[in-house]
Amino acid sequence: GAVVSQHPSWVICKSGTSVKIECRSLDFQATTMFWYRQFPKQSLMLMATSNEGSKATYEQGVEKDKFLINHASLTLSTLTVTSAHPEDSSFYICSAMEGSNYGYTFGSGTRLTVV
Amino acid sequence: QKEVEQDPGPLSVPEGAIVSLNCTYSNSAFQYFMWYRQYSRKGPELLMYTYSSGNKEDGRFTAQVDKSSKYISLFIRDSQPSDSATYLCAMSADFNKFYFGSGTKLNVKP
Numbered sequence: 001g002a003v004v005s006q007h008p009s010w011v012i013c014k015s016g017t018s019v020k021i022e023c024r025s026l027d028f029q030a031t032t033m034f035w036y037r038q039f040p041k042q043s044l045m046l047m048a049t050s051n052e053g054s055k056a057t058y059e060q061g062v063e064k065d066k067f068l069i070n071h072a073s074l075t076l077s078t079l080t081v082t083s084a085h086p087e088d089s090s091f092y093i094c095s096a097m098e099g100s101n102y103g104y105t106f107g108s109g110t111r112l113t114v115v
Numbered sequence: 116q117k118e119v120e121q122d123p124g125p126l127s128v129p130e131g132a133i134v135s136l137n138c139t140y141s142n143s144a145f146q147y148f149m150w151y152r153q154y155s156r157k158g159p160e161l162l163m164y165t166y167s168s169g170n171k172e173d174g175r176f177t178a179q180v181d182k183s184s185k186y187i188s189l190f191i192r193d194s195q196p197s198d199s200a201t202y203l204c205a206m207s208a209d210f211n212k213f214y215f216g217s218g219t220k221l222n223v224k225p
Binding site: 004006009042043044046049091093095104105106107108109111 | 215
């Protein structure tokens with residue numbers, strides 16, 4: 001089945017630094033990938049839709065200059081959290097759809113802790 | 116009002132019990148419905164996918180959609196300790212944007 005690899009699984013960074021999270025579709029091409037953020041006991045929140053070769057579409061309230069998304073190839077999308085602050089600490093998850101009309105495959109998530 | 120409402124639990128049941136997980140929603144345009152299972156510190160894993168109303172069965176899992184009541188359910192028969200996880204419902208009107216419930220934490224005790 002479709003596999004989405006997300007890296008790193010967890011990262012601790014200092015406040016003010018930037019962190020890059022990678023999301024790769026391993027055995028299929030994904031023209032569209034999605035980035036979510038999950039707070040404890042809350043819904044997955046869609047942050048942005050990443051389209052290969054074009055600018056990402058951000059959801060209302062998500063700062064595009066803070067959360068930089070690059071989808072340079074059909075198998076790789078990256079999310080960069082710039083100038084991270086403790087309130088950015090969260091669980092970030094990416095997903096992609098293989099192409100069949102059967103739901104989305106999620107990465108394993110990245111736990112970001114900003115200290 | 117949230118688009119999707121889901122009781123966060125936790126729900127604790129003995130091994131072998133039948134588990135019922137539910138979500139309600141407000142948008143009558145939703146027609147794609149999914150259930151995901153998420154283990155701690157992992158990404159969600161698709162369990163069931165249904166389109167429009169009706170039932171769908173896959174092994175020990177049964178998904179039900181009642182569009183007239185805006186209510187969906189996931190039933191787990193003969194629950195196992197390995198079923199202990201958080202279960203998320205998700206739904207969409209056009210498969211372009213999904214709305215997730217907050218997840219129900221399930222604990223199946225041996």
